[in-house]
Amino acid sequence: MLARASSAASRVRASVSGTRAFRSSAAPALAAKAPLANPADLSPLKQFFYGRLDGPALFPFPSALSADEREAATALAEPVGKFFADKVNSAQIDWDHKIPEEVMQGLRDLGLFGLQIEERHGGLGLSNTEYARIVEELVTDPSIAVTLMAHQSIGLKGILMFGTEEQKAKYLPKLASGEHMASFCLTEPGAGSDAAGITTRAVPADDGSGDWLLSGGKMWISNGGWADVFTVFAQTPQPDGKDKMTAFVVEKAFGGITPGKPEEKLGIKASNTVTLNFDETRVPAANVLGEVGGGFKVAMGILNNGRFGLGAGTGAGMRWMATAILEHCATRKQFGRPLASFGLVKADLAFMAESAYAAEAMAYTTTALIDNGHPDASLEAAACKVFGSEAMWDVVNRCISLMGGLGFADGPDAPPFSRMMRDSRILSIFEGENRVLRLLIALQGVRGPGASLSAVAKNPLGHTSELPALVADRLYGLGLESVAASLAGSGPGASVATSSAAPALKGAAQELAALVSAHGTTVRSALTRHGKNIIEEQQQLERLANNAIDLFASAAVLSRASTAHANKSSTAEHEILIARSFAAKAATRIRARAGDIMSKPASDADTIAIADGMLKHGGYVPAHPLTL
Ligand SMILES: Cc1cc2nc3c(=O)[nH]c(=O)nc-3n(C[C@H](O)[C@H](O)[C@H](O)COP(=O)(O)OP(=O)(O)OC[C@H]3O[C@@H](n4cnc5c(N)ncnc54)[C@H](O)[C@@H]3O)c2cc1C
Structure with a gap:
């Protein structure tokens, strides 16, 4: 087993974000009565939506590990990389659709099933940073990577984050050793992106035992055919007569669980993906994960x-x-x-x-x-x-x-x-399809500014801190961009970013600060134009999300290369080239999208009309060119 050398186990672990699905959270977020968030308390990407660059959080390149701990993390990763290089024939695994048992045993021996499980429960107790470092070593074999990540990134994560001490003590040791495998059971035939729409249901048994009887069908469940422990999400009846989702830790041994045959897939062919049918599976009350009715949050x-x-x-x-x-x-x-x-x-x-x-x-x-x-x-x-x-x-x-x-x-x-092409296609689909994640980013991002603007509209003099930004918006409208940018600013942290930037990246950092400030303007412009209907303006939301992603990426690369320069890294010069080139291309994309957000191109309506025409016609509409 890998031996941990760092003490990062005591660091802050996974935290519950409290983020809700875009579907349910967006509307109240934009309502006038939603509480005004303090932008400075938000994460850097959320602050972009206010036009704020959180320099201290992003510059210099942030790390949760000391220099010694960073070295230890690298040392921890080395035997994993060596194991994959020496013992894992990924091409054969892909061709055979099977991970050999000796490889699985090797993964167990290295402790790779319990990376983030606390040491007292038999795991390595890695921080998120250390976990990410180990994940890097798995990627030459995506089937194995998906197997291990489905086990711990989602399968057992609920027990780590929300489990009681009893649940942790009971389940984590065998999951950490790899003797048991975990899977995460949310998706159903009728509910994928819209996870709140699941119909699997658990009802209290009528024998007074306090047990739950769980019934329903799940699909696309990674490790589902191999797992001993399942995190299962089901609707449960509430006192008000409505159903609410609850999470359960379900053992295979509880019975009533039937896996389908492994799915034939485009890629990650040696990973196990199945349907799972639950037929009155009896789950003890002690196996509720979190609170009854709190499953969506879990x-x-x-x-x-x-x-x-x-x-x-x-x-x-x-x-x-x-x-x-x-x-x-x-x-x-x-x-x-x-x-x-x-x-x-x-x-x-x-x-x-x-x-x-x-x-x-x-x-x-x-x-x-x-x-x-x-x-x-x-x-x-x-x-x-x-x-x-x-x-x-x-x-x-x-x-x-x-x-x-x-x-x-x-x-x-x-x-x-060709194998990597097949294997990598899944990455944009599972754990939230990328379209839905873009909507999540945009709608969660505009949430605070939306509430803030509503409050200003109701009582302009009560929110003087918003006024410079609103005046700046007018100046943008008049074409006075540079005056507007200096008035709106990008928050007090922007100067940290520009002063931390390497000399060759100062210009790029200044441009980043201006683009972040402009993002606040485009957000307010979109909110003013669309109001609550922004929820239906998905092309605008996609642009807002893409700009936020590009801003985050640019900040991260500029900070990383600047820190490499400050630390006199031997590769700093090359990194500065990469960062400058990336940031310049990202800036071009951001400006183009910002222009579209402000003007809302007429082609947006045409785009919708084309799709509507196809839907009405039942297919591709134009006449064949040879009929003209
Ligand atoms: C190999 C594999 C492994 C998986 N492993 C697991 C697992 O371990 N556990 C688990 O619970 N699930 C798992 N999944 C399921 C996966 O998370 C879902 O497939 C994914 O969330 C998408 O759901 P869906 O397939 O129902 O597609 P849908 O939700 O039907 O989406 C289809 C398309 O419509 C788009 N769309 C949906 N809603 C909107 C909207 N409001 N606006 C615009 N576009 C929208 C989506 O972005 C997507 O492009 C796995 C899937 C695969 C293929």
Whole structure:
């Protein structure tokens, strides 16, 4: 088993974010009576929606680990990397759709089933930062990574976050050793993104035992066919006659649980994904996780908390692919020259480096926020997952293109990219499909400013702190952007960002501060224009979310490279190049989207009308060109 050398186990652990699904939270958030949040208490990404750059939280590059602990985390990761390099034949595992038992045993022996379980329960007690570092070592085999992450990032996380001492003592030791496996059972045939719509139901047994009888069907459950312990979400009757969701810890041994046969999937073929049917499974009252009726909070707490892990994994995956493709680009010759000598190929390589760098920077900024005790980094974690999964897809696509015909080869002896393409496609789908996460980011983000604007509208003189921003909005409207930016500012923390930036990145940091300030303006503009109907303006919400993600990514890369420079890292010069290039491209994207948010392009309505026409027609509408 890995031996922990750091004392980070005592750090702040997973925290319940309190974030609710966009569906249920958005409307009250925009109502005039919603309480005004103190923006300075919010996480950095939420502050962007107020136009505030939380410099002290983001600059210099944040860490929850001391230098010794960072070294220890690296030392902890080394044997895992070696195990994957020496003992895991991922191409064969993919081809066979099976993880060999000796590999599973090796994972258990390394302690990889109990990474974040407290040491007193037999785990390694890793902080979120240390967990992310280990996850990086798993990514060469996504089937194994998904198996281990479904077990602990979601499967047993509820017991860690919400479990009673008795539940922890009973379940965690065997889950930590890998003797038992865990799975997370939320999705159903009729309820995926809309998790609140589940119909699995638990009712009190009528024998006075206090037990619950759980019935219903779940689908797409990772590890479902292998698990001994399930975190299951079900509707439960409430005194007012309405159902509310409750979370349960369910043992396979309780009976009445029937797994379907393993699903045939596009990728992660050696991971286990099944339907699960519960037929009057008898669950003791002691196995309620959290409070009766508090299951939605448990589900969102688990999911919101774990998404940074996918971000860290994608960062490592992109780094691995960028290195793997390099030799081919350097040695393969066409037109008498190595591929790597062509500008477009160089652009692909640079894109891979920038994407990996940003995903890593975002992931470790997020873990530092959580480990340092920030009560809610849910939007940062969602941004890690959205950015990382889509960048990874783009990177693997470019690798396949750069391999030419060989990129299309598949099988145990083929280059790894076709397998990685199949395996990485799931990343944008599970743990919250990216569209839904973008809506979550945007609607949670506008929540505070929405309430604030409503209050100002009701009583302008009572909220003088809002007035400079509102005057600035008018100046933007008149084309006086620079005056507006200096009036609205980007919060007192912006100067920390610009003063911490490396000399070569000062301009980029100043631009970031201006873009953050402008984001506050675009948010207020969108809220003023759309009011509560912004919930239905999904194209606008997507732009707002994308800008927030790009702002977070830019802040993370600028901070990371500046800290590398300040620490005289041997790679600092190259990192500054990456950061400057990434931030410049992100700034171009942000400005274009901000313009669209302010003006709301006419093409938005056309877009909706085209889809409506298709729906009405029952398919693609235009006449064939040869009929013209
Ligand atoms: C391999 C695999 C493993 C999985 N493991 C687990 C697991 O261990 N436990 C578990 O509980 N679940 C698991 N899932 C389920 C996964 O989390 C869901 O598939 C995912 O949440 C999407 O739900 P859905 O499939 O019902 O799609 P839907 O919710 O039907 O969504 C379909 C599309 O519609 C979009 N959409 C939905 N609502 C809106 C909206 N309001 N506005 C705009 N667009 C919208 C979505 O973004 C998506 O693009 C797994 C899935 C897979 C494929």
